[in-house]
Amino acid sequence: MVKVYSEVLDDYVEVPRPVRKVVSLDPASTETIFMLGHGDKVIATDAFSYRPEEARRLPKIGSYTHVKEEFLEENKPDVIFTTMGAQKELTKVLIKKGYTVYPMPVATSVGKILDNVIVVGEVIGEYEKARELYQSLLLKVLKNLSTSANVKVYVEFDLGGPITPGFPTHVSDAIRIAGGRNVFDDRHEAYFEPDPKEVLRKNPDVVVYEPKRLTEYEKERFAKSLRSRGLDFLLNKRVFFTKGDFLAHQGPSFILEAIPWLRSIFSS
DSSP states (O other): OEEEEETTTTEEEEEOSSOOOEEEOOHHHHHHHHHTTOGGGEEEEETTOOOSGGGGGSOEEEOSSOBOHHHHHHHOOSEEEEETTTTHHHHHHHHHTTOOEEEEOOOSSHHHHHHHHHHHHHHHTOHHHHHHHHHHHHHHHHHTOOSOOOEEEEEEEESSSEEEEOSSSHHHHHHHHTTEEETTTTOSOSEEOOOHHHHHHHOOSEEEEEOSSOOHHHHHHHHHHHHHTTOGGGGGSEEEEOOSSSSSOOSHHIIIIIHHHHHHHHHO
16 A cells, blocks of 8 residues: 545545556546556546547446446445546545545646646556656647737636636636637636626637537527627637537646647637
């Protein structure tokens, strides 16, 4: 057994060595474990872990708020990765029932995504590959680092309603890295429903919309939503759509794919 410090718990989590069976209820951790070459140890994931493609084929035993405890009882994982925020209560329940749980902090910056790679590597005992992955991701960030931030950007997620990121988010940080400036970078909230009057006043240059899943219907629905809120002026701006769960994702592929994409649309 080794003791791994948890920033979230402000305590040490005892993890067996070697780690043979992992349950990951955190999509970012799932992706990281596979990228570290230990995907064969993941025996189950949450419903939203589909990166990389191999993760799609694993048993799906939970979501943000629940997990199939009979699976855990039967398979006895060495460690369960969770994420804070929506899984805060679930994490408490699993710990109380005696499972070895390592809760991952929500990424409030791109730097936190990098740090979480090191953390996952420490938990599963893969130090060298974690260091290598960290450095390759850091180089990707530096390659896409812009010295200017002149493009005003408005980002909207479809989360059952219009939601936009504020200052303490990996999305707002990535926008700045890529040469933009989130128009709500002055807000202390991580994610919130924007006031249409504020969007109008801030007058962004670029609009980025992330649907749950990109279709022509979703594009039209977004346009209708803007019109209903008196924001149809945004349709005359440069509007870009993501494929869904693209900017929201907090795993390594956010750095490998989303940041270069942001850089490309800001410089186009």
